Amino acid sequence: MHKMLWKLFSRDMTLFMHRKQDVVTVLGFFLIAVALFPLGISSDPELLKTIAPGAVWIAALFSTVLALDRLFSEDLDDGTLEQQMLMPVPIALLLLVRLIAHWVITGLPLVLLAPLIGLQFGLSFDEIVILTLSLLIGTPILVLLGAIGAALTVGLKSSGGLVTLLLLPLYVPILILGTSAVSSSMHGVDVTAHFSLMGAALLVSLVLSPFAVATALKITLD
Amino acid sequence: MLEIEGLAVEREERLLFSGLSVKLSAGEGLHIVGKNGAGKTTLLRALCGLTLPATGVIKWNDQDVTEFREAFCSDLLYLGHKNANKTELNCRENLRLALGIQTISDEEVGDALHEAGLGMLSHLPTRFLSQGQQRRLSLARLLLSKATLWVLDEPYVALDYKAIEWLDSILERHLKNKGLLVLTSHQTLTMSSTIRVLNLGEQHA
Amino acid sequence: MSAARRIPWMKYASASNFYPLANRLVPLFMGLAIILAVIGLYIGFFVAPEDYQQGNSYRIMFLHVPAAWMSMFIYLLLAMYAIISLVWRVKMADIMAYSLAPTGAMFTFIALLTGALWGRPTWGTYWIWDARLTSELLLLFLYLGYMGLYSAIPDRQRASRAASFLAIVGVVNVPIIYFSVIWWNTLHQGSSFSVSEGASMTSDMLSALLLMALACWAYTIAVVLRRAQAVILERKKVALWASQISKK
Amino acid sequence: MDIAEFLHMGGHGFYIWGSYGTALLLVLIETFFVGKRHKKAKEQLEQMEAEFARVDNQGINR
Numbered sequence: 001m002h003k004m005l006w007k008l009f010s011r012d013m014t015l016f017m018h019r020k021q022d023v024v025t026v027l028g029f030f031l032i033a034v035a036l037f038p039l040g041i042s043s044d045p046e047l048l049k050t051i052a053p054g055a056v057w058i059a060a061l062f063s064t065v066l067a068l069d070r071l072f073s074e075d076l077d078d079g080t081l082e083q084q085m086l087m088p089v090p091i092a093l094l095l096l097v098r099l100i101a102h103w104v105i106t107g108l109p110l111v112l113l114a115p116l117i118g119l120q121f122g123l124s125f126d127e128i129v130i131l132t133l134s135l136l137i138g139t140p141i142l143v144l145l146g147a148i149g150a151a152l153t154v155g156l157k158s159s160g161g162l163v164t165l166l167l168l169p170l171y172v173p174i175l176i177l178g179t180s181a182v183s184s185s186m187h188g189v190d191v192t193a194h195f196s197l198m199g200a201a202l203l204v205s206l207v208l209s210p211f212a213v214a215t216a217l218k219i220t221l222d
Numbered sequence: 223m224l225e226i227e228g229l230a231v232e233r234e235e236r237l238l239f240s241g242l243s244v245k246l247s248a249g250e251g252l253h254i255v256g257k258n259g260a261g262k263t264t265l266l267r268a269l270c271g272l273t274l275p276a277t278g279v280i281k282w283n284d285q286d287v288t289e290f291r292e293a294f295c296s297d298l299l300y301l302g303h304k305n306a307n308k309t310e311l312n313c314r315e316n317l318r319l320a321l322g323i324q325t326i327s328d329e330e331v332g333d334a335l336h337e338a339g340l341g342m343l344s345h346l347p348t349r350f351l352s353q354g355q356q357r358r359l360s361l362a363r364l365l366l367s368k369a370t371l372w373v374l375d376e377p378y379v380a381l382d383y384k385a386i387e388w389l390d391s392i393l394e395r396h397l398k399n400k401g402l403l404v405l406t407s408h409q410t411l412t413m414s415s416t417i418r419v420l421n422l423g424e425q426h427a
Numbered sequence: 428m429s430a431a432r433r434i435p436w437m438k439y440a441s442a443s444n445f446y447p448l449a450n451r452l453v454p455l456f457m458g459l460a461i462i463l464a465v466i467g468l469y470i471g472f473f474v475a476p477e478d479y480q481q482g483n484s485y486r487i488m489f490l491h492v493p494a495a496w497m498s499m500f501i502y503l504l505l506a507m508y509a510i511i512s513l514v515w516r517v518k519m520a521d522i523m524a525y526s527l528a529p530t531g532a533m534f535t536f537i538a539l540l541t542g543a544l545w546g547r548p549t550w551g552t553y554w555i556w557d558a559r560l561t562s563e564l565l566l567l568f569l570y571l572g573y574m575g576l577y578s579a580i581p582d583r584q585r586a587s588r589a590a591s592f593l594a595i596v597g598v599v600n601v602p603i604i605y606f607s608v609i610w611w612n613t614l615h616q617g618s619s620f621s622v623s624e625g626a627s628m629t630s631d632m633l634s635a636l637l638l639m640a641l642a643c644w645a646y647t648i649a650v651v652l653r654r655a656q657a658v659i660l661e662r663k664k665v666a667l668w669a670s671q672i673s674k675k
Numbered sequence: 676m677d678i679a680e681f682l683h684m685g686g687h688g689f690y691i692w693g694s695y696g697t698a699l700l701l702v703l704i705e706t707f708f709v710g711k712r713h714k715k716a717k718e719q720l721e722q723m724e725a726e727f728a729r730v731d732n733q734g735i736n737r
Contacts, residue, residue, distance in 0.1 A: 011319065083322075156580060222272070
């Protein structure tokens with residue numbers, strides 16, 4: 001069982017590794033989006049500190065959506081998605097492994113960049129830790145939930161705008177949790193509650209989302 | 223043994239076929255024919271569980287395939303219209319990928335590619351291959367697969383006469399080894415083994 | 428032999444019963460909606476007294492509250508039909524879900540608009556990021572997402588199943604959105620207002636409110652049934668066309 | 676009661692009539708388009724059935 005899971009994981013990783021360009025695009029998008037906030041709003045340090053959690057989170061959210069666009073589309077085009085759905089492995093498990101691999105490639109780099117961005121926005125060490133932690137728990141949730149939308153819209157002509165529309169309502173609670181964790185910690189509020197809620201959300205989406213994605217993909221391939 | 227009972231598939235408000243019942247036992251082949259739009263591809267996809275039928279049951283070894291999906295899929299090999307090759311990977315990597323979690327040695331992969339006439343090209347990314355070569359690459363997985371039920375959608379497309387002979391020999395060997403085969407093809411088959419024919423156009427009145 | 432007889436009527440068994448029934452129900456409920464709305468508005472504007480705090484602006488509530496109720500009821504109903512259509516594959520259920528969505532979206536929009544127009548004289552601003560208004564806005568996105576996905580997928584069967592699935596995901600998400608927005612609101616305390624309709628409601632106000640709510644229901648039934656009828660005919664047209672093609 | 680006074684609504688006329696007016700407009704638009712969609716679908720279906728019936732009859736005659 002472990003061996004099989006590992007095999008699936010390394011298989012997805014090799015595939016994703018062949019698309020380095022995508023990772024670069026997503027990271028570039030994230031960095032530029034974050035940089036636009038000070039340019040567009042103000043460089044006032046106090047104000048920057050206030051908007052920092054929201055700016056970083058919103059940029060991470062849209063980067064995730066951007067990366068999700070490629071999660072299934074190429075596999076659908078070349079026919080490998082069908083083959084995956086016929087593998088003698090529970091599809092939800094296969095998808096869970098795949099989503100984790102996708103997060104490692106496109107989500108984890110955002111988390112690792114977060115401390116640098118925190119410095120740009122003049123956050124203190126503690127605040128940076130909280131920001132990074134909130135993204136570390138939050139971005140996998142974004143990927144897990146987002147995959148449902150990606151699975152429902154894969155192969156459609158104008159899927160980009162549509163997937164954003166489908167995902168925004170799903171993402172609101174996570175966005176609220178993530179940003180308020182950071183801004184609460186700035187005001188010296190205890191953020192254990194935020195993190196336990198986010199941890200719970202992560203667990204629930206880890207368990208439920210692969211099944212939802214599997215159902216959505218079956219519908220899409222029908 | 224494969225059993226299809228009362229299968230009906232609907233597309234865009236219209237029944238493609240209905241009341242389709244077929245039994246296929248070990249060593250038997252089924253050639254599905256019918257005019258364009260009769261639902262040949264849809265039938266194959268429904269058989270694999272990719273398309274949801276309106277009614278009907280598909281049984282593999284007396285078990286409903288929707289309930290015992292994993293058992294069915296481990297015996298099933300499906301080749302669709304698309305070759306299911308990743309253009310950025312080379313032949314070896316693609317073949318390994320296509321065989322999923324099955325463990326195979328490097329020699330076996332090399333032998334299969336050699337037999338498919340891709341021995342020299344095995345380290346090239348597949349985007350450099352021609353249509354026929356790509357097709358042969360995806361057919362090479364037939365050589366390594368342990369599946370007993372092969373479901374092939376137009377496998378002869380893009381093959382030259384030599385490759386057609388090669389595919390015929392593979393399919394015949396599979397049937398001799400008590401394998402099951404379901405395929406669609408526009409051409410009349412050149413295989414020497416006899417194979418049942420199912421005409422989809424005549425199925426629904 | 429007429430072409431009509433070759434349409435597989437069994438497939439539309441429920442639809443063929445539904446169609447003539449709807450023909451009778453649509454004018455009935457439309458008439459009911461007009462009568463109820465006229466009485467409701469008469470009581471709301473001529474019988475119910477002016478509110479001593481809000482003045483006359485509270486009269487928007489006779490529209491706002493029923494519209495907000497409808498927006499939520501319709502989404503629940505839509506999700507229910509979506510489940511029926513996805514699990515039991517009842518065609519009529521999918522047609523109903525599809526037909527409910529635009530009306531639901533319209534009521535959501537009316538609720539948002541009247542909320543804003545009521546907010547201006549009451550709070551001095553058109554929009555506050557209050558929990559209810561924010562979740563109402565997200566509800567509008569859920570409706571738009573459902574309709575967008577349905578119309579974006581060319582294959583009808585796939586469209587119906589994908590959109591139904593989305594509606595089910597959405598209905599699970601609605602309470603999560605609502606509570607997270609409330610929580611967010613208590614954290615940020617940007618405004619100390621709440622959209623409560625005022626504690627003192629006279630019986631006149633209540634009856635005007637209920638009459639308007641009933642009028643909205645009657646209108647919804649009438650317009651949704653009519654749209655469902657149109658969809659049935661459109662799909663029958665496709666079926667007829669397909670049967671003609673396959674004959675050749 | 677004076678009509679002007681009624682329309683003025685104690686200074687809240689714009690908000691109240693704006694609300695009810697837009698809602699009425701939306702409801703009328705929806706009713707109109709749904710009715711039109713139904714009528715169009717009905718006509719097209721009838722036309723098609725007649726057309727196909729004609730083609731069928733010719734086929735039998737031949």
